Amino acid sequence: MSTVTAPARFALFPLRVARTAGLTPHLVRVTLTGESLAGFVNGGLDQRIKLLLPLPGQSEPLIPPGDGDFGWYQSWREADPRVRPVLRTYTVRGQRRDPDEIDIDIAVHGDLGPGSRWAATAAPGDRVVVCGPAVEEAGGVEFRLPADPGWVLLAGDESALPAIAAILEELPAHLPVRIFAEVDGPAEEAYLPAQRAGVETVWLHRRSGAPGLTGAVRATDLPDGRPYAWIAGEAASVRELRRHLVGERGMDRRAVCFMGYWRAGRTEDQRAEDGPGEGGED
Template identity: 85%
Template sequence: MRPSRSRHPPARPKEATLSTVTAPARFALFPLRVARTTALTPHLVRITLTGESLTGFVNGGLDQRIKLLLPLPGQSEPVIPPGDGEFGWYHSWREMPLDERPVLRTYTVRGQRHDPDEIDIDIAVHGDLGPGSAWAAKAAPGDRVVVYGPAVEQAGGVEFRLPAGADWLLLAGDESALPAIAAILEDLPEGLPVRVFAEVDGPEEEGYLPAGRPDSETVWLHRRDGAPSLPEAVGAAALPDGEPYAWIAGEASAVREIRRHLVRERGMDRRAVCFMGYWRAGSSEDQRAEDGAGDDTGD
């Protein structure tokens, strides 16, 4: 996420007065600790975080993204990068020595509660295949982390925007997208037809998504059983008529392939296809940050 740039020359600064009001930062760093962990499926674990700073956390709901800063092995808590301003910490993080710099991962906020203040983050785990997965699999109450998340209403980081005229909805993703898909399904208006394509390891993962929507149809793709890939399944599917809206997330190359298919072969308006590369095969989020690449997002 980058601050927008104006096309006009900056206005001359005004002298500070007692009536000057500084707008609050949209996002902030929240030092938190693990309250508890809950195994949801063989490959999804819920990490519930708590802390006094959560009084200032404002969850936008649906597919709200946050950054999770994790401690390195041997550290009791992550080193908070120095830096002023809303984005100053990120530039400092990139300059930190590798033996101090916390692991940085992007996740979806699955839920928020008050009294006590808590947020849930559901994380796909695959053993030690990545530091985020390894941390989530071993997380315990009291473990300390830092969340970079929304501090005001309408802060950003929510990409799902259902148009008023949409006749039906397409949701597609792998395990990394299931938390956002679940949150979206819970928030949809009744009567809206939904087609869900979910690529997971096996049938044990199917209990994660909320049930009970008579207008929702889910196609589960079990990799372990040699099911078609997500792009193959969407490409071969018979989809409803009418004005669609599509939300796709997961591995970046698969997401791009599905988007191209929907726009070029299905004739969907590209503005009606929201797509996010949550991860990239062969590349970690830390490596992409080193290269100066941001999230693979778009609408």
């Protein structure tokens, strides 16, 4: 009796930088290309991918061996940090065919980490590897809009803006949306241009001493009706806002999707060594 092996949901895609563009003072778009993208299946919305970057002195990342969807990931965790590639998670902002390209919008804050440094200095031809979806509905998309929601809440910092922008493009035109975005200053607002009627954005500028996400949401009268909330950004801030929405606002916890995209004082490499990241729906 023969068995049929299901195709891998995720694959490693060797790619190179096609071009970069500064979108705001703290957001850079890196466009990647390569023949392997013919097999890349973007799930849209907040589709996340793993980006593997070479270490200084390497022309391309050294990919650990492994079988299946994430066999390489276990090998990466066990590899010598002095030679293994830098690992970061980002949102696919867009995908195009002919030529095959994907856009990744990356928050940069000076020389604070290898992902930020790479995005700020990336040049055409630089080689990277992406772990991403190879089949429809492979996973990595957390935004799951329920049937007939009354309105949608989107909240996050700069790291969440690419996903917020992608989600907005796919929401029904009649659906009311409230956005709370915590950014460095007013120049970052250019990332989300004027939206359709029914979409309201509250910008929170750190430099002006604006309240954090939870403080701003707590002080706002939210619409009536059954909501669906999506929150992403710094892990502690995300947890605090989720507690407010569920504990104080009485939202159904199953209708609050939350992801800690990063954690203050801790790199993604350190988090990955601990195992799967936090976030999701419960």
